[in-house]
Amino acid sequence: MFDYGYFSFDSKEALLQKAAEYWNPGKVSFWQEAGTPMVIDRREGYFLYDMSGKRLIDLHLNGGTYNFGHRHPELVEVLKSGLDYFDMGNHWFPSVARAAFAEKLVKTAPHMKYAIFGAGGAEAVEIAIKTARYATKRKRIVSIIKGYHGHSGLAVATGDERFTKIFLADRPEEFAQVPFNDVDALERELKKGDVAAFIIETIPATYGFPMPHDGYLKACQDLCHAYGAKFISDEVQTGLMRTGVMWGWQGYGLTPDIFVCGKGLGGGLYPISACLVTEECGQWQVEDGAAHISTAGGSELGCLMGHHVIEMLQRPEVISNIDFVANFFAQSLAEMMARHSDIFVGVRQRGVVLGLEFDHPEGAVAVSRALYENGVWAIFSSLDKRVLQFKPGVLKDVELCQEIVDRFDASMPRARQLLKTMKRAA
Numbered sequence: 001m002f003d004y005g006y007f008s009f010d011s012k013e014a015l016l017q018k019a020a021e022y023w024n025p026g027k028v029s030f031w032q033e034a035g036t037p038m039v040i041d042r043r044e045g046y047f048l049y050d051m052s053g054k055r056l057i058d059l060h061l062n063g064g065t066y067n068f069g070h071r072h073p074e075l076v077e078v079l080k081s082g083l084d085y086f087d088m089g090n091h092w093f094p095s096v097a098r099a100a101f102a103e104k105l106v107k108t109a110p111h112m113k114y115a116i117f118g119a120g121g122a123e124a125v126e127i128a129i130k131t132a133r134y135a136t137k138r139k140r141i142v143s144i145i146k147g148y149h150g151h152s153g154l155a156v157a158t159g160d161e162r163f164t165k166i167f168l169a170d171r172p173e174e175f176a177q178v179p180f181n182d183v184d185a186l187e188r189e190l191k192k193g194d195v196a197a198f199i200i201e202t203i204p205a206t207y208g209f210p211m212p213h214d215g216y217l218k219a220c221q222d223l224c225h226a227y228g229a230k231f232i233s234d235e236v237q238t239g240l241m242r243t244g245v246m247w248g249w250q251g252y253g254l255t256p257d258i259f260v261c262g263k264g265l266g267g268g269l270y271p272i273s274a275c276l277v278t279e280e281c282g283q284w285q286v287e288d289g290a291a292h293i294s295t296a297g298g299s300e301l302g303c304l305m306g307h308h309v310i311e312m313l314q315r316p317e318v319i320s321n322i323d324f325v326a327n328f329f330a331q332s333l334a335e336m337m338a339r340h341s342d343i344f345v346g347v348r349q350r351g352v353v354l355g356l357e358f359d360h361p362e363g364a365v366a367v368s369r370a371l372y373e374n375g376v377w378a379i380f381s382s383l384d385k386r387v388l389q390f391k392p393g394v395l396k397d398v399e400l401c402q403e404i405v406d407r408f409d410a411s412m413p414r415a416r417q418l419l420k421t422m423k424r425a426a
Contacts, residue, residue, distance in 0.1 A: 002041075002051060012039055012051040034365065036372045043070035046393050046400060048377060057404055059371075059378035061391045063205065064237050067264035068312065069393050075267040075308065082304045089300035091293055101303035104310050105274055108246050111255050113279035117272060117298025121236035121262035122150025124273040125199070127292055128258045129154045131277050132197035132230040134284045134291075135257075142189050142198045142229075144180045146383045148206035149199060149234055158199055160206070160383055180210060183219045190227035197258070198224050199232040202248030208387030209348045209355030217252045224257075230281065233259040236273070237353070240264045241313045241322055241394055244351035251350070257281050265306045272302030313394070322394045325401060326351050329392060332405045340412045343419060354390040355381065358419075364388035366418035370411040376404060 002009045009015040020028040031037050042049040046069045048056045089095050102115040118124045129141055143158035156163050157175045178185035189195055203209050224231040233256040238248035245251045258281055262273030284291050337344045346357030358364050364380035367388050371378055381387040
């Protein structure tokens with residue numbers, strides 16, 4: 001019996017049956033068929049515990065949501081103490097929590113003027129697109145092929161056809177896509193003179209973290225400005241020190257007109273996202289501050305959490321630890337790739353953002369399962385299943401980093417076995 005006080009289940013199998021019946025049958029069956037039927041039960045630090053009792057080191061972090069690990073004690077205490085005074089608040093009125101957090105965020109990117117809050121990354125992207133359209137009086141939005149910016153109406157139209165076709169949102173005329181790392185293709189679209197903005201993740205996550213070529217992002221930004229379009233950086237997965245600086249665009253010498261952040265902004269405890277805009281782009285807030293409203297966007301409890309998250313990330317000891325973790329895995333994975341070069345063929349890395357390449361069209365699917373069986377949870381990239389998303393947290397210590405490497409090494413024979421089965425099936 002699994003008794004959670006508010007609800008109980010006789011077994012993990014009973015929970016899976018109810019999840020399939022009342023929640024999402026597709027997801028339940030997908031993970032069962034993949035051999036990774038995880039149901040997260042207890043969670044603490046960088047560890048997840050399945051309902052079966054199996055312990056897993058979390059290298060997925062839900063896209064960086066758990067940058068500090070799960071239920072970080074300091075953040076839990078901030079949330080608990082915040083409940084003594086705050087609740088969600090009222091989106092119509094000035095708020096001490098929103099004003100303080102907005103100032104904290106803007107000061108991390110001094111060329112920005114306003115922080116506009118949402119409840120999740122997709123909502124922040126919606127705000128960014130609407131802001132660019134307001135500022136340019138144009139409608140068309142350009143993104144990259146295999147890009148991803150969330151699942152809501154405007155946001156999903158910028159993404160891959162896997163997420164658009166099923167909802168009849170594929171390629172409406174006001175959206176276009178160009179190949180990643182292709183400056184000329186972007187310029188051809190911008191030359192048409194009707195583009196409001198180009199939106200891009202600093203390092204495209206769902207595409208498997210392919211790295212931008214030297215000068216690519218700066219060239220894209222400069223082209224946008226030359227043709228009167230806005231440059232939007234999506235920092236939902238690459239922000240919050242995950243590339244070694246607060247915002248990934250800072251490491252590439254950029255000054256985006258608009259950027260969005262989310263996921264880890266709420267410390268994994270309270271959902272909040274933000275869209276930061278320049279003074280020019282944010283003039284709609286002067287003209288009509290209620291042109292965009294969000295009941296849950298900028299919840300005062302979320303602002304409290306976000307304010308503390310930024311403060312923690314700016315601590316010298318945290319910045320130093322991020323450098324340590326990044327360097328540890330750069331060296332360890334290079335050595336591991338040399339030992340397993342028959343299947344492990346590449347590492348994409350910037351800070352603690354890593355994508356590991358395997359020599360099979362679905363190689364990372366096999367490796368993800370092998371790691372799961374050996375006590376590590378890392379997910380494959382949805383749009384390039386050769387690549388395993390490898391996402392260490394910013395507070396991991398040397399012992400845990402070494403345990404990850406040891407478990408990874410121990411998983412390789414099982415990964416080879418699964419890959420052979422996949423090749424025979426193909």
